[in-house]
Amino acid sequence: MLLALGTAALVLVVLVWELCRSRVLAGVARIRGQLLHARSREAAQVNYDPGRERRAEQRARELLRSCVEPSDWEMYRDLGFLRVWGGLGEREHAAGASYGYLIYPHRPIVAYLPQTGALLNEYCVAFPDHSRPYGSARLPDADDVLAKWMALKADERRLIDEANMHLPGRQVDPERVRRDLLRLSRWEREPRGVLARGVERATAGERAPGIVPAA
Amino acid sequence: MTSHAVCHNPVTMKLLRMKPGHGEILLAEGDVAVAEQERELIEAFRRELDAGMWAAVPTERRDGRRQAELVKSFSDVPRDAERVIFFPRAAGGCGQAER
Numbered sequence: 540m541l542l543a544l545g546t547a548a549l550v551l552v553v554l555v556w557e558l559c560r561s562r563v564l565a566g567v568a569r570i571r572g573q574l575l576h577a578r579s580r581e582a583a584q585v586n587y588d589p590g591r592e593r594r595a596e597q598r599a600r601e602l603l604r605s606c607v608e609p610s611d612w613e614m615y616r617d618l619g620f621l622r623v624w625g626g627l628g629e630r631e632h633a634a635g636a637s638y639g640y641l642i643y644p645h646r647p648i649v650a651y652l653p654q655t656g657a658l659l660n661e662y663c664v665a666f667p668d669h670s671r672p673y674g675s676a677r678l679p680d681a682d683d684v685l686a687k688w689m690a691l692k693a694d695e696r697r698l699i700d701e702a703n704m705h706l707p708g709r710q711v712d713p714e715r716v717r718r719d720l721l722r723l724s725r726w727e728r729e730p731r732g733v734l735a736r737g738v739e740r741a742t743a744g745e746r747a748p749g750i751v752p753a754a
Numbered sequence: 755m756t757s758h759a760v761c762h763n764p765v766t767m768k769l770l771r772m773k774p775g776h777g778e779i780l781l782a783e784g785d786v787a788v789a790e791q792e793r794e795l796i797e798a799f800r801r802e803l804d805a806g807m808w809a810a811v812p813t814e815r816r817d818g819r820r821q822a823e824l825v826k827s828f829s830d831v832p833r834d835a836e837r838v839i840f841f842p843r844a845a846g847g848c849g850q851a852e853r
Binding site for chain 1 (some may be wrong): 764770772773774775776777778808810812818819820821822823824839841842843844845846847850
């Protein structure tokens with residue numbers, strides 16, 4: 540009698556477990572996920588140090604400054620983005636490049652035509668550091684710009700192949716890009732820009748193409 | 755056109771790595787002409803590449819233009835390079851739209 544009752548109880552427990560198993564496991568996983576999320580949020584709040592972020596950005600800006608041309612550094616410092624001439628077109632580099640790129644920190648690279656200001660594509664590319672040393676995979680802004688600059692200069696095709704290509708306007712507001720092209724055009728006409736370009740031309744013996752932004 | 759490393763001291767080479775929340779960190783520094791130091795540089799270089807980093811050498815052409823070269827092995831690094839900069843490899847993708 541006892542044996543039969545025990546067996547029946549055991550079977551009942553197994554049946555109930557089989558019926559509820561998926562819900563129980565899902566609930567446990569959900570609770571575990573919530574706990575992990577709460578812990579990571581706490582850790583991020585504890586670890587976030589605005590002073591450290593500023594120091595990191597300062598270091599990154601110094602590194603950028605030491606790697607790019609002085610006029611490019613001034614462009615980034617004054618305008619917040621870098622322009623790089625495309626090297627895959629019919630005409631390469633500053634001697635009348637077919638197209639150019641605008642490099643924004645932690646934004647897609649925007650390709651455009653310097654002759655008309657028309658926007659060509661957005662290239663979404665990131666450099667995530669999965670080791671997340673301070674809870675974030677994002678490089679400082681200037682490091683992100685430098686990484687894009689180095690990758691474009693060294694192997695444009697490889698970077699473009701790695702990137703997700705989209706039509707203009709998906710991530711970066713086209714109006715903003717047009718304003719930035721206007722700002723860049725004005726900036727290049729300023730005495731500092733003219734002086735820098737003059738030095739650049741004198742050393743390079745090349746002529747940078749003018750930018751005629753879209754109306 | 756030929757290029758050479760952006761370099762003031764042609765002997766000492768620094769391996770730098772971009773790091774979130776910190777800026778660049780110095781991984782190793784040494785004289786490539788000294789065998790032991792070169793070995794340390796090579797080991798540090800391999801560690802970073804094994805970790806999935808890209809390595810770039812800032813260079814300057816003879817006309818003064820700044821460039822960069824991506825290198826895949828230590829033997830590709832110019833002997834007079836002042837710095838090799840490691841950064842996470844590129845991955846397609848973007849955050850939220852700004853609009």
